[in-house]
Amino acid sequence: MTTPFTPSTLTDRFVTEALRGLPARQRADIEAELRTLIADAIEDRLEAGTDAVAAEHTVLAELGAPRRLAARYSEKPTYLVGPDLYFDYVRVLTVLLSTVVPIWFLFSGIVTFVAGSSAGETVGVAVTGAIETAMSIAFFTTVIFAIIERTSAMRSRRTVVWDPASLPEVLDKRGYFTELVGGISFLVIIASVLIWLQTVGAVEGRDSALIGPIATELWTSGAFYIALFYAAVSISFHLFAYYTGWSVSNAMATIVLDVLFVVPAVWLTASGRLLNPDYFDAVGWPQGVGVVTAIVVVVVLLFSALDSIDAIVRATRKRRTR
Numbered sequence: 001m002t003t004p005f006t007p008s009t010l011t012d013r014f015v016t017e018a019l020r021g022l023p024a025r026q027r028a029d030i031e032a033e034l035r036t037l038i039a040d041a042i043e044d045r046l047e048a049g050t051d052a053v054a055a056e057h058t059v060l061a062e063l064g065a066p067r068r069l070a071a072r073y074s075e076k077p078t079y080l081v082g083p084d085l086y087f088d089y090v091r092v093l094t095v096l097l098s099t100v101v102p103i104w105f106l107f108s109g110i111v112t113f114v115a116g117s118s119a120g121e122t123v124g125v126a127v128t129g130a131i132e133t134a135m136s137i138a139f140f141t142t143v144i145f146a147i148i149e150r151t152s153a154m155r156s157r158r159t160v161v162w163d164p165a166s167l168p169e170v171l172d173k174r175g176y177f178t179e180l181v182g183g184i185s186f187l188v189i190i191a192s193v194l195i196w197l198q199t200v201g202a203v204e205g206r207d208s209a210l211i212g213p214i215a216t217e218l219w220t221s222g223a224f225y226i227a228l229f230y231a232a233v234s235i236s237f238h239l240f241a242y243y244t245g246w247s248v249s250n251a252m253a254t255i256v257l258d259v260l261f262v263v264p265a266v267w268l269t270a271s272g273r274l275l276n277p278d279y280f281d282a283v284g285w286p287q288g289v290g291v292v293t294a295i296v297v298v299v300v301l302l303f304s305a306l307d308s309i310d311a312i313v314r315a316t317r318k319r320r321t322r
Contacts (some may be wrong), residue, residue, distance in 0.1 A: 010056050011038050018066035023071075030073045038063070080146045088143045096137045099253035102233045105130035106260050113226050172196070183238070187231050194224070203282045213292070215276045220266070230261045234307075246314035255312040258304040269296045 015034050019027050038059055045055035063069050081089045109126035112148065117125065117174055198212030198219060205211040212219065268274045272289075280288040 011035070011042075014038070014060050014063075014066050018070040020067070022070055026073070030070065033073070034069075042064060080142060080149070082149050085145055085149055091140070092145075093138065093141050095247065095249045096141065097134055098237075099249050100137060101130050101134045102236060103253055103256050103260070104133045105228060106233050106257060109226060110260060110264060113221075113223065184235055187235070191228065191231070203279060205278045205282055210281065211276055211279050213276055215273060218273055223268070227261075227265075230257070233257060234261075246273045248310065248315050251308075251311035251315035255308045256307050261305045262300055265300050266297055269293055269300070 007258065015031055015038075018034060019031055022030060035247050039055075041059040041062075042052075042055045045058065046052060050058070072204065105126050108129040109122050112125040113122045200214045202210035214224070218224075234254075234257060235252075237257065270293065275289050275292060277286070277289050280286055280292075
């Protein structure tokens with residue numbers, strides 16, 4: 001005997017849609033709870049004199065989309081990174097983007113330039129590499145935190161309890177801001193003096209051509225732009241630290257940047273590739289090449305060491321205030 005077909009009610013359709021995608025072990029309990037909830041709400045409206053069809057439609061409309069309603073009963077999250085992990089996610093992502101990306105930018109720029117590329121090609125490769133690195137970091141960090149969000153065993157390992165004693169001291173940043181402005185101004189002055197000496201301050205060499213203190217081959221190759229890259233990245237690091245406070249990651253990244261700058265700078269200077277001996281001969285100071293070479297090496301090593309030490313001290317000081 002064939003069982004007669006019974007058309008599904010609006011409630012049946014609502015419950016069926018709500019149960020889609022839910023774990024099988026939860027469906028029976030959630031279905032029973034939803035049907036009870038809907039039946040009680042419909043009964044209340046019927047007692048108030050509402051038509052049965054209208055009462056059912058109104059109750060289901062007030063409950064909202066069935067998938068959204070079912071998500072409240074389910075343990076399955078409907079977001080990539082929830083509120084419990086969101087601030088950890090932002091902190092990790094910020095640290096990675098503010099350290100790895102600038103380091104890769106400077107490193108790829110140096111490698112590309114040393115390989116013989118022009119200044120324009122160097123900038124293009126460095127920018128492209130930095131963007132790709134940033135996108136990769138953002139993607140994989142999000143994927144990792146999304147997996148943690150959906151894995152109860154991994155999420156339950158976050159046993160760190162926030163302690164008010166971990167709040168950092170409210171420090172007066174005006175002094176550091178003054179130092180930051182002073183450092184930027186110093187870099188601008190140095191760059192301006194070098195450009196002036198190489199252009200306006202150029203003297204006539206042996207072949208009647210105008211020459212500056214920087215070796216012509218090095219100047220025309222675009223190495224000066226690499227130095228500007230380093231200055232820009234270094235300034236961005238310090239600006240980031242000014243607004244967010246120094247951290248161990250920021251300090252370590254600063255040290256890496258200093259090393260990436262010091263090694264090629266000292267090598268170029270000590271190997272005689274930085275200065276132009278003809279310029280010093282033309283100004284009547286032939287021994288100036290050795291003197292200026294020694295001064296440049298000492299200044300580069302000194303300032304880089306002070307910058308690294310300052311980063312470590314500030315990061316350590318911040319950890320002690322917690």
